[in-house]
Amino acid sequence: DAFEDKFHHLALRHERAWVFISVAMIAVLFIVTVYFVVHDYGLVAKTVQFYSNPDTPATLADFQGSGIKQTGPNSYNIYEMGRAWSWTPGTATPITLPAGSHVKFYVTSGDVLHGFEVQGTSINITAIPGVVGHVSYTFDKPGTYYIICNEYCGAGHQAMIGKIVITG
Ligand code: CUA
Incomplete structure (x- = not known):
């Protein structure tokens, strides 16, 4: 009804x-x-470059020396080499950059798989022999950011530490 x-x-x-x-x-x-x-x-885009010879990345000029290259007024490339059991550059040579730096990381490994992670950021990329991984990030907040290895790689895994200091 x-x-x-x-x-x-x-x-x-x-x-x-x-x-x-x-x-x-x-x-x-x-x-x-x-x-x-x-x-x-932050949002990060990851890309990778493959080499037919897995030993090639370790011989590239960019991975020798300080591992830091300024590419613009506020832009830097950082070349990180992972080896059992350290990052180069690592804690012995902290990376110091001003706040607002645009950083492009180039990450590779000289031996086994390592996990490149910058704590407190979304930077997380696997370091693979024969492969150079790229990841970009802008460090807006001043502070100390620790690089760790998040892929178990043997007895000294937890010793793979690096340091990025962002100044205000
Ligand atoms: Cu390198 Cu864990």
């Missing part, structure tokens, strides 16, 4: 409203999560 029809319409309207509200809440949560992940950790 008429009353039942009216009731059904009303119920349908409320159902639609609640479906819309729950979808909207999920969307808002998703957007907020993505915003804070990007805001706190």
Whole structure:
């Protein structure tokens, strides 16, 4: 009858409203999560370059010397070589850069797989013999950032530490 029809319409309207509200809440949560992940950790794009001879990257000129090259007023390349069990440059030669530096990391390994990670950032790339991995990051916040190895590589795995100091 008429009353039942009216009731059904009303119920349908409320159902639609609640479906819309729950979808909207999920969307808002998703957007907020993505915003804070990007805001706190930064987004990084990873690319890799392969060499037919796995020994080649270790012989490249960029991986000799300090491992740091200024490429612009506020841009730097950092060349990181992982070996059991150290990063070069590592803690013995901390990398000091001004806040706002755009850094492109070039990461490789001279022996086995290592995991190049800069704590407190989204920089996380596997160091592979015969492969140079690239990852870019802008250091906006001053502070000390530690490089670690996050891929188990043997007895001295936990000793693979490096240091990036961002000055204010
Ligand atoms: Cu290198 Cu773990």
